[in-house]
Amino acid sequence: MTPLPKLQQIPAEIACVADYEPFARERMTPSAWAYLVGGAADESTLADNLAAFRRIRLQNRVLEDLRGGHTRLDLCGLALDYPILLAPVAFQRLAHPEGELATALGASAMGAAMVVSTQASVSLEAIAQAAQAPLWFQLYIQPDRDFTRDLVRRAEAAGYRALVVTVDAPVNGLRNREQRSGFALPDGVEAVNLKGMRGLPPSIAQPGSSPLFGSPLLEHAPTWKDLEWLQSITHLPVLVKGVMNPSDASRAVERGVAGILVSNHGGRTLDGLPATLDVLPAIARAVQGRVPLLLDGGIRRGSDVFKALALGASAVMIGRPYVFGLAAAGATGVAHVLHLLRTELEVTMALTGCPTLDAIEASLILGSS
Structure with missing residues (x-):
């Protein structure tokens, strides 16, 4: 088993998550x-994900009893120390030579669950061998x-605890x-888990013809029936990622999903979404x-976690x-980012009189009923 990383000295100028951005760039x-960092089209949804948290103000409460406080929760069969998971991000070797392996080690050091992307640049099995914290597998x-079924079998065999099926991106x-x-992906970075998959025939629209409708891509786009098929071939809990419409959320619950991730793909699919x-x-x-609701998009502070x-x-x-x-x-x-957000969440909870996650409620949002 790979040893956990030792936390090294962090430069003093990194006091919050945003301080990492220039170092990363x-x-x-x-x-x-x-x-x-880019989003779709004019990136208005990308920007609004961030702005939405800034628009909200908190109510504090004083003189509450905070003894025995904690941030523990149970989530789809996982006992977690705090409610912050690592979302699936593709091709992490673009950011660091060790890619998803380093992310798994950082998550393990902090006891955080990690969701591994179908388009990871490291095999799902190698990530599972490196991780000492729970893993979910994100699936397109x-x-x-048949290849999809094989991916599911591989995730089950490697010890992944749930499937997170992304439903909001039938096209990029x-x-x-x-x-x-x-x-373009550089040499040495690829979606290694998709090796050997049969691709669709190339489709190049001729001038004056539809660039997308009628193409093989949309002819094979997943539907609600495919979600039911996926649930039928696995014993793992299936969560859906990319739900933004209450009616879609209700349909997903009626079909027995284990959880819903409210997500607009980080503003990377349809610009103009809220x-x-x-x-x-x-x-x-x-x-x-x-069912449990999870949310991604725009979180940069532990107080943002609290607001969600x-x-x-x-x-x-x-x-x-x-x-x-x-x-x-x-x-x-990775470990330090998780530590910063958890610390900020706990400070926010203490200053709003919330000793546990169950005490966090809408009345602590200014203007909420």
Whole structure:
């Protein structure tokens, strides 16, 4: 078993997650940076994910009894010390030579669950061997359904604890910043878990014809029936990632999913979607506590985690923040980002009179009923 990393000295100027960003940028190529931080089209959704947390103000409570306080929770069969998970991020070797292996070590040092991307640049088995914390596997249902079934079997055999199926990206978003940078995967970085998969035939639209509709890509795009098929071939809990509409959330619950991740893909698919935080309360009302709700998008502070929990989330996932830490300092950076966010969450809880996660409620959001 790979030993956990020892936390090294962190420069004094890194006092919060945002302080990692310039360190990360100087260690990545311009095109890799554009891939990591860019969003779809004009990046309005990307910006609004961040702005939504800034718009919200908290109510404090004083003289509450905080003895015995903790941040523990049970989530889809996992006993977690705090409600912050690492979201699936593709091609992490763009940020650091050790890629997902370093992320797994950093997560293990902090006891945080990690969701591994289908498009990881390290095999799902190697990541499982390196990790000492729980792993979930993020899955794109591929046009090659037999290959998809094999991926599920591999994840089960490697000890992954749940599947997180991404449902909001039947096609890639139009990421103009990435396009302008000329981004292409460098030698040695690829989606290793997809090796051997049968690809779709090439489809090049002729002038005047539809560039997308009628293409093989959309003909094989997953549907609700494919979600049911996925649930039928695995014993693992299946969560859906990419839900932004309360009616979709209700349909997912009716089909027996184990959890819902409120996500707009970090602003990387459809520009013009609202911030995830803004749609969370309506989705929470639709779900009515029948399954856990998770949220990603825009979290940069532990107080942001608190706001998401107050508005209905059971836990959150972070993406870009830990990749900033990964690029800047490898496993140590990932671990430090988690430590910073957990510390800020606990401080926020103490100053709002919340000794446990169950005490966090909407009344602590200014203007909420």
